Amino acid sequence: MENLLKKRKAARGWVPRLGKELVSLLGRPVLSAVELKAVIENFDIRLSKLDEVQSEIEVELESDLLDDDLDKAFEFRTTSLIPRIKAAEKLLELDKKGDDDSSTTNGSSGAQVKLPKLELPKFKGEVTEWQSFWDQFSCHVDNSDIPVISKFSYLASLLEGEAKSVISGLSHTSVNYKIACDLLKERFGRPERMILAHVQALLNGKVPVKAGGPKYVYLLWNLQDELLTHIRSLEALGVSGKQCEVFLAPIILSRLPSEIRMEWARKGAGHESDLEWLLKFLQEEIETIERSETFKDVTSRKPENPSVSEEKRNWHSKGSREKVTSASALHTSSEVEYPICGFCAKKHKTENCYETLKLKGHSVLRK
Numbered sequence: 001m002e003n004l005l006k007k008r009k010a011a012r013g014w015v016p017r018l019g020k021e022l023v024s025l026l027g028r029p030v031l032s033a034v035e036l037k038a039v040i041e042n043f044d045i046r047l048s049k050l051d052e053v054q055s056e057i058e059v060e061l062e063s064d065l066l067d068d069d070l071d072k073a074f075e076f077r078t079t080s081l082i083p084r085i086k087a088a089e090k091l092l093e094l095d096k097k098g099d100d101d102s103s104t105t106n107g108s109s110g111a112q113v114k115l116p117k118l119e120l121p122k123f124k125g126e127v128t129e130w131q132s133f134w135d136q137f138s139c140h141v142d143n144s145d146i147p148v149i150s151k152f153s154y155l156a157s158l159l160e161g162e163a164k165s166v167i168s169g170l171s172h173t174s175v176n177y178k179i180a181c182d183l184l185k186e187r188f189g190r191p192e193r194m195i196l197a198h199v200q201a202l203l204n205g206k207v208p209v210k211a212g213g214p215k216y217v218y219l220l221w222n223l224q225d226e227l228l229t230h231i232r233s234l235e236a237l238g239v240s241g242k243q244c245e246v247f248l249a250p251i252i253l254s255r256l257p258s259e260i261r262m263e264w265a266r267k268g269a270g271h272e273s274d275l276e277w278l279l280k281f282l283q284e285e286i287e288t289i290e291r292s293e294t295f296k297d298v299t300s301r302k303p304e305n306p307s308v309s310e311e312k313r314n315w316h317s318k319g320s321r322e323k324v325t326s327a328s329a330l331h332t333s334s335e336v337e338y339p340i341c342g343f344c345a346k347k348h349k350t351e352n353c354y355e356t357l358k359l360k361g362h363s364v365l366r367k
Contacts, residue, residue, distance in 0.1 A: 137154075260282070
């Protein structure tokens with residue numbers, strides 16, 4: 001134990017020295033990216049050695065002293081990383097500037113392609129997403145030449161939710177990196193569990209509700225993409241062949257809207273367990289519905305009659321209709337706008353006309 005403590009003391013002496021060297025480099029007005037990168041790599045090597053010694057001490061240390069030692073080790077490491085983080089940011093800035101200068105210098109010699117910054121996906125614990133996540137992480141981080149402790153840092157930063165809780169009890173050391181990878185593979189990467197997860201996803205998906213318009217077509221295309229993702233993932237896991245198609249085809253049919261299943265029943269005689277035929281049929285049906293909805297949208301727009309439109313505009317611009325003297329026009333006006341008297345042409349009903357009432361009164365007196 002005493003020997004381990006001496007090793008840790010020596011390692012702790014190196015890390016802050018290299019941190020001071022990084023601070024000194026960052027203070028220079030002119031800084032070489034190559035020189036900065038060399039010091040960063042040396043810093044990472046020394047920090048990795050410190051982490052290895054710390055792990056060995058944690059195993060040997062008595063439980064009543066472990067918590068205090070862990071707190072001190074964490075504080076030391078966090079403080080030591082500050083110049084390392086600033087140096088990494090500066091190095092990215094220098095690399096970007098170098099790329100821009102190279103593009104400007106070589107612009108006349110040929111087309112320059114500037115690749116976008118690569119961002120690895122987060123993993124929250126969805127078993128169906130594990131293989132895609134691990135393949136990308138393995139290619140860009142796990143198989144790279146960066147220090148093991150940096151790989152662990154990348155891995156921890158990409159985990160969320162249930163996946164993060166799997167490795168939350170491990171100390172952030174180089175020795176524990178492989179343990180963390182093995183724990184994640186055991187929890188999410190077992191082939192039988194991934195197969196079951198993809199089959200469950202196929203069974204539990206929602207069936208698009210029939211509706212008109214672009215939204216329905218959009219939902220159908222999303223459904224096809226989802227189905228293909230799970231099917232191709234199952235094939236990659238070894239679930240393929242005629243025997244597998246016998247149970248996959250009915251599962252996929254259960255996810256289709258009733259009108260598409262009906263069309264499959266009409267056309268699919270002899271192809272009941274043919275998965276590839278079913279997928280091709282689904283794509284053709286969605287394309288047919290999409291063309292139909294597009295045509296429906298175009299034909300639903302009625303052409304406007306210029307003469308009628310002009311007549312309507314003239315009607316509204318006058319504000320009120322002109323007086324009409326014919327009895328039929330007056331009758332129409334009484335139904336549509338105002339009651340116009342057929343006797344005196346004033347705005348009241350004919351039977352209520354004062355002049356008419358007077359005439360009726362005279363006739364009564366004569367009798």
